[in-house]
Amino acid sequence: MTYKAVIIGTGPGGLTAAIYLARANMNPLVIEGPEPGGQLTTTTEVENFPGFPEGIMGPELMANMRQQAERFGAEFRSGWVNTVDMSKRPFAIHLEGSESILAETVIVSTGASAKYLGIPGERENVGRGVSTCATCDGFFFRDKKIIVVGGGDSAMEEAVFLTRFASEVVLVNRRSELRASKIMQDRARANDKISWSIDRTPLEVVSGPLGVTGLKVRNNTSGEEEFIEAEGIFIAIGHTPNTGFLGGQLETDNGGYLIVKPGTSETNVPGVFACGDVQDSRYRQAITAAGSGCKAAIDCEHYLEDVHSKAAAF
Numbered sequence: 001m002t003y004k005a006v007i008i009g010t011g012p013g014g015l016t017a018a019i020y021l022a023r024a025n026m027n028p029l030v031i032e033g034p035e036p037g038g039q040l041t042t043t044t045e046v047e048n049f050p051g052f053p054e055g056i057m058g059p060e061l062m063a064n065m066r067q068q069a070e071r072f073g074a075e076f077r078s079g080w081v082n083t084v085d086m087s088k089r090p091f092a093i094h095l096e097g098s099e100s101i102l103a104e105t106v107i108v109s110t111g112a113s114a115k116y117l118g119i120p121g122e123r124e125n126v127g128r129g130v131s132t133c134a135t136c137d138g139f140f141f142r143d144k145k146i147i148v149v150g151g152g153d154s155a156m157e158e159a160v161f162l163t164r165f166a167s168e169v170v171l172v173n174r175r176s177e178l179r180a181s182k183i184m185q186d187r188a189r190a191n192d193k194i195s196w197s198i199d200r201t202p203l204e205v206v207s208g209p210l211g212v213t214g215l216k217v218r219n220n221t222s223g224e225e226e227f228i229e230a231e232g233i234f235i236a237i238g239h240t241p242n243t244g245f246l247g248g249q250l251e252t253d254n255g256g257y258l259i260v261k262p263g264t265s266e267t268n269v270p271g272v273f274a275c276g277d278v279q280d281s282r283y284r285q286a287i288t289a290a291g292s293g294c295k296a297a298i299d300c301e302h303y304l305e306d307v308h309s310k311a312a313a314f
Contacts (some may be wrong), residue, residue: 002090004030007298008081009242012286013276014109015065016293017300020073024301028262029101030069031093032078033110045141049286061286083190086249086269105271105303107296108250108258110242112284116235117149121205129212129232130205134158135285138165141232147172149202150236156184158236163193170194170228172217174201183235197228205233241278250274257281265296271307273299 003023007029014030020248021028031158047055056064070076079095090102104113110231113134129135134148138161146166150160151173159169164178171188188194200217203225207213214229241256250258251268257277259265265273273294277284 002102002104003027004103004304005025005029005105005107006007006031006091006093006101006108006193006260007109008084008093009033009111009276009278010062010066011063011109011111011289012062012065013111013293013296015069015234015273016290017107017109017297018069018074018293019065019072020294022069022074024297026301026304027073027075029075029077031081031095031101031102032049032076033080045140046136046286047285048136054153081245083245083247084249084254086225086246086272089271091271104307105300107265108243108246108267108272108274109276109277109289109293109296110245110278111258111283112239112241112281114235114239115237117202118239119204120165121207122235125205125207125212125233128207130235131232132235133284134161134234134236137232137234138162141165144231145170145229146232148234148236149215149226151175151178151180152236152238153180153184154238155236156180156188158234159188159194160191162234163191166193166232168193168195170197170230172197172200172202173222173230174216175199176220193248197226199262200226217271222275239277239280239281239284253281253304255281265292265299271303273303274299 007017007030010032018028018030045055046058082096083094086091090104091106093101104123142165145168147170148155149172159171162169199220202217214227217226219226225297258274260274260279265275267274273296275296276289
């Protein structure tokens with residue numbers, strides 16, 4: 001059996017694409033990876049997704065999207081995609097420990113994974129004071145002291161953004177010099193709410209019954225351990241797009257994000273589309289991912305219509 005469309009990934013982008021394609025009677029197959037629903041399944045309350053004035057829990061939002069896609073006929077299969085052969089059509093998607101799946105079109109919606117420090121107490125406190133998204137969670141830290149870890153442009157940008165809510169933002173960087181551009185550094189240094197803890201290596205996220213209480217660091221100059229009190233810690237050391245399984249068949253930018261034709265979801269391979277964070281290094285929001293999933297579904301549908309109409313003409 002050859003599917004008209006296979007969607008790899010189940011974040012807001014992939015599930016929105018599934019809803020649109022299923023409603024168009026295209027019976028898409030959605031392949032779920034080891035973390036169905038993407039990063040929102042590790043998020044507690046989502047207050048910035050339209051239509052939920054009282055907010056909604058991240059896992060519940062993803063479950064609702066999945067049920068909506070299933071209602072219209074989307075098929076779901078769990079598995080790890082090892083490779084995708086895009087050299088010929090139909091495309092062959094190779095699942096670990098399973099037979100290959102054939103598809104006329106493929107939508108890649110595998111997201112981008114936030115990089116973590118890999119220190120004790122970090123992963124355990126995600127949703128309890130540790131976050132990787134300032135625009136998602138900054139509101140919950142109104143009038144609180146928080147820490148931003150990182151030294152690049154994204155760390156500076158998040159630190160400045162978080163001063164809208166926090167009483168104080170401490171920027172922690174393990175090097176003595178920042179990687180951020182001068183204009184971003186100047187913007188952060190000009191903000192009175194931002195203090196600096198430079199040349200400190202994060203050692204441990206410290207927490208109590210109610211969540212994060214601070215960050216233990218090592219002063220790289222003196223070698224002594226220090227403790228920075230805070231109720232929130234934002235990790236801003238970058239993201240890694242989940243594209244390794246593609247084997248370089250699709251064009252990417254310098255950060256590894258898939259490149260799409262401006263204004264569309266089209267990749268450099270006809271019949272292969274991308275949506276969600278795997279092609280978005282800038283916004284990384286649930287609503288923008290969902291919007292790009294809609295675009296991918298419509299582009300996919302138009303592509304198949306063109307292919308089939310040309311085939312009928314012969």
